[in-house]
Amino acid sequence: MPKIGSGMEAVPKQTTIRDVARAAGVGIGTISRVLNSSSQVSLETRARVNEAIRRLGFRPNAQARRILKRRSEIVCFLLSNRDFIHPFHARILQGVESYASGLRHHVLFAVLHYSPRTAPEKIDLPPVLQEHGLIDGVILAGTIYPNLLRRIEAIRMPFVAFSNNVVGMDGDHLYDQVGFDDFSGTLQSTRYLIEQGHREIGFAGDLSYPWIRRRFDGYRQAMRENKLKPVSILPRKADGFVDFGQKSAERILAGLSRPSAVVAGNDETAYGLWLSLRRQGVKVPEEISLVGFDDREEAVLMDPPLSTVRVYKEEIGQTCMKMLLERLHHPQMAYSQRILPTEFVVRGTVRQL
Amino acid sequence: MPKIGSGMEAVPKQTTIRDVARAAGVGIGTISRVLNSSSQVSLETRARVNEAIRRLGFRPNAQARRILKRRSEIVCFLLSNRDFIHPFHARILQGVESYASGLRHHVLFAVLHYSPRTAPEKIDLPPVLQEHGLIDGVILAGTIYPNLLRRIEAIRMPFVAFSNNVVGMDGDHLYDQVGFDDFSGTLQSTRYLIEQGHREIGFAGDLSYPWIRRRFDGYRQAMRENKLKPVSILPRKADGFVDFGQKSAERILAGLSRPSAVVAGNDETAYGLWLSLRRQGVKVPEEISLVGFDDREEAVLMDPPLSTVRVYKEEIGQTCMKMLLERLHHPQMAYSQRILPTEFVVRGTVRQL
DNA sequence: CTGAAAGCGCTTACAG
DNA sequence: CTGAAAGCGCTTACAG
Numbered sequence: 001m002p003k004i005g006s007g008m009e010a011v012p013k014q015t016t017i018r019d020v021a022r023a024a025g026v027g028i029g030t031i032s033r034v035l036n037s038s039s040q041v042s043l044e045t046r047a048r049v050n051e052a053i054r055r056l057g058f059r060p061n062a063q064a065r066r067i068l069k070r071r072s073e074i075v076c077f078l079l080s081n082r083d084f085i086h087p088f089h090a091r092i093l094q095g096v097e098s099y100a101s102g103l104r105h106h107v108l109f110a111v112l113h114y115s116p117r118t119a120p121e122k123i124d125l126p127p128v129l130q131e132h133g134l135i136d137g138v139i140l141a142g143t144i145y146p147n148l149l150r151r152i153e154a155i156r157m158p159f160v161a162f163s164n165n166v167v168g169m170d171g172d173h174l175y176d177q178v179g180f181d182d183f184s185g186t187l188q189s190t191r192y193l194i195e196q197g198h199r200e201i202g203f204a205g206d207l208s209y210p211w212i213r214r215r216f217d218g219y220r221q222a223m224r225e226n227k228l229k230p231v232s233i234l235p236r237k238a239d240g241f242v243d244f245g246q247k248s249a250e251r252i253l254a255g256l257s258r259p260s261a262v263v264a265g266n267d268e269t270a271y272g273l274w275l276s277l278r279r280q281g282v283k284v285p286e287e288i289s290l291v292g293f294d295d296r297e298e299a300v301l302m303d304p305p306l307s308t309v310r311v312y313k314e315e316i317g318q319t320c321m322k323m324l325l326e327r328l329h330h331p332q333m334a335y336s337q338r339i340l341p342t343e344f345v346v347r348g349t350v351r352q353l
Numbered sequence: 354m355p356k357i358g359s360g361m362e363a364v365p366k367q368t369t370i371r372d373v374a375r376a377a378g379v380g381i382g383t384i385s386r387v388l389n390s391s392s393q394v395s396l397e398t399r400a401r402v403n404e405a406i407r408r409l410g411f412r413p414n415a416q417a418r419r420i421l422k423r424r425s426e427i428v429c430f431l432l433s434n435r436d437f438i439h440p441f442h443a444r445i446l447q448g449v450e451s452y453a454s455g456l457r458h459h460v461l462f463a464v465l466h467y468s469p470r471t472a473p474e475k476i477d478l479p480p481v482l483q484e485h486g487l488i489d490g491v492i493l494a495g496t497i498y499p500n501l502l503r504r505i506e507a508i509r510m511p512f513v514a515f516s517n518n519v520v521g522m523d524g525d526h527l528y529d530q531v532g533f534d535d536f537s538g539t540l541q542s543t544r545y546l547i548e549q550g551h552r553e554i555g556f557a558g559d560l561s562y563p564w565i566r567r568r569f570d571g572y573r574q575a576m577r578e579n580k581l582k583p584v585s586i587l588p589r590k591a592d593g594f595v596d597f598g599q600k601s602a603e604r605i606l607a608g609l610s611r612p613s614a615v616v617a618g619n620d621e622t623a624y625g626l627w628l629s630l631r632r633q634g635v636k637v638p639e640e641i642s643l644v645g646f647d648d649r650e651e652a653v654l655m656d657p658p659l660s661t662v663r664v665y666k667e668e669i670g671q672t673c674m675k676m677l678l679e680r681l682h683h684p685q686m687a688y689s690q691r692i693l694p695t696e697f698v699v700r701g702t703v704r705q706l
Numbered sequence: 707c708t709g710a711a712a713g714c715g716c717t718t719a720c721a722g
Numbered sequence: 723c724t725g726a727a728a729g730c731g732c733t734t735a736c737a738g
Contacts, residue, residue: 030724059483062484063714085444087438133731389733420733
């Protein structure tokens with residue numbers, strides 16, 4: 001195999017539209033026209049130009065183009081207040097990217113850490129958002145507090161928010177948002193448990209998160225419509241979701257009456273529950289049934305595989321991107337809110353009573 | 354809370370450097386100078402200009418700037434042949450982003466699927482790489498075959514490759530690359546097992562992947578230097594790494610002599626082993642010890658937590674970005690290869706004999 | 707220190 | 723159908 005590129009060649013001078021025009025013996029406007037395959041150019045001329053383009057290896061400068069178009073066709077995916085791109089958001093990002101690249105748009109990835117108590121104008125936005133003309137709009141993911149929303153509005157940057165992790169926002173405030181249905185997810189999973197004969201069903205989830213509260217509401221709704229008593233399992237202070245699950249299991253085992261099934265606030269909590277129960281020799285689902293929420297990659301790898309609520313993450317990303325594009329093309333359009341459905345997935349952690 | 358933005362305002366006409374010049378009563382060159390805080394501008398003028406900038410809410414157009422600079426300060430993180438951004442690559446991406454944003458550079462995320470058998474010039478590159486002037490360079494991640502490398506070289510796009518997943522490349526071919534030390538990782542973990550008194554140690558990993566082969570080599574080295582016999586566990590055809598681990602466990606349990614410890618090709622394989630052993634009632638680490646590789650997020654959540662080899666993923670990303678920037682600033686520079694160290698992490702899956 | 711001018715690589719009316 | 727010109731929003735010598 002030959003060594004390619006010794007690193008000693010001079011950087012080739014960029015060939016421009018003018019070089020091509022000269023080579024093809026036409027004006028620069030004509031080159032631009034065949035490039036944009038717009039107005040009529042005679043086949044003969046077009047062929048000559050294309051030939052010159054190929055011979056010179058010409059590729060039009062995208063930046064120059066954008067400045068005229070007043071649009072960069074770049075959007076930003078902004079992940080806020082996460083110390084790590086969990087697979088959940090990774091999937092959303094993928095959805096954004098796939099939809100964007102299909103329409104020849106590009107996706108910039110950026111990260112932001114901020115406090116909900118910082119004044120909007122004091123939030124130190126990432127460079128991407130400080131520059132002007134670099135991006136056309138932004139998709140907000142991660143945890144979103146009102147001050148960030150305010151800030152983004154203040155700099156007049158078009159945006160769409162992934163709404164499930166919005167915290168502390170009242171319903172009056174309008175903006176474009178895409179989310180999935182927390183409520184219906186636990187409504188389905190709890191109803192399923194009830195259909196399988198369960199009556200004593202507990203809920204284990206950290207209610208300080210609004211999305212977990214919505215899931216709690218779905219659970220309560222299912223319980224109520226079956227005249228069953230909702231029970232929230234409240235462990236002492238936990239360190240993260242997995243630990244919350246573990247502490248919840250301890251709580252359950254210490255209690256007098258033991259539920260026959262538990263609805264977990266998410267898959268991580270379900271994992272913690274499973275871990276702790278197993279360690280105490282309590283078998284899932286033989287002795288206690290368990291359902292999660294989110295359908296993380298690992299859910300299917302648990303033993304037995306976790307019955308949980310599936311969220312269509314790629315679709316969320318795609319819908320965010322789609323909505324942002326609509327906003328960009330119709331700035332006057334009314335704000336829209338989309339809630340995508342969730343679906344309960346039966347696997348191995350629920351026993352029929 | 355007031356409703357902000359009814360969506361009916363006219364899109365404000367962009368204020369340009371000329372507006373500011375007029376408002377401040379100076380020439381446009383002066384505006385540019387204070388913007389770039391370059392050459393000397395009298396304090397008095399500078400103040401007047403800044404005042405005008407603030408009053409008009411002017412933000413310079415980044416695109417226009419870039420076209421003059423002949424540099425976009427945008428790089429692309431290209432993930433190849435992955436149907437999903439695993440946390441491993443997510444971490445690398447984060448490293449790239451953190452280093453980039455510190456130097457006011459931006460990171461475009463793009464995805465590519467291609468076959469190793471496609472001719473280089475036939476590879477359908479993502480839009481980002483087809484455009485000219487959009488990005489300054491690219492960081493190659495995911496599985497990299499020689500044809501992709503060729504293609505990137507052919508379009509004269511500066512690049513750095515994350516080298517651990519490069520497949521089918523001979524050593525003659527030079528390019529900038531950053532990787533981590535597969536060999537040393539298993540060398541350390543296997544030596545540790547030996548120190549703990551283990552003698553019958555098997556290796557379970559899919560050797561069709563070059564990086565797993567390097568890990569196998571590290572394992573063999575440790576065995577050889579202790580005059581122990583390396584044993585590769587070869588299960589029948591498996592579907593993915595977890596399944597490979599499960600099938601390996603079956604193989605072990607079916608065998609006549611059972612190793613006291615197993616070095617897994619990666620954490621997923623270790624998880625598969627653990628799952629299958631547990632199901633057969635074989636306790637880890639009481640009856641069999643286990644070590645993984647990669648230190649995935651889940652490793653610490655296993656029960657007991659997995660002893661494994663830590664890879665500094667963020668650092669890999671940062672180093673890739675750093676190297677790409679060096680390449681951009683010194684196109685003539687000799688190619689460099691960096692191998693970052695790995696570290697064995699003791700947790701709960703190894704028993705002392 | 708600062709203004710007027712030329713120029714970056716394109717697109718797009720305006721004439722013909 | 724096509725060329726010459728003006729212009730996008732900036733930067734950067736060139737004079738003064």
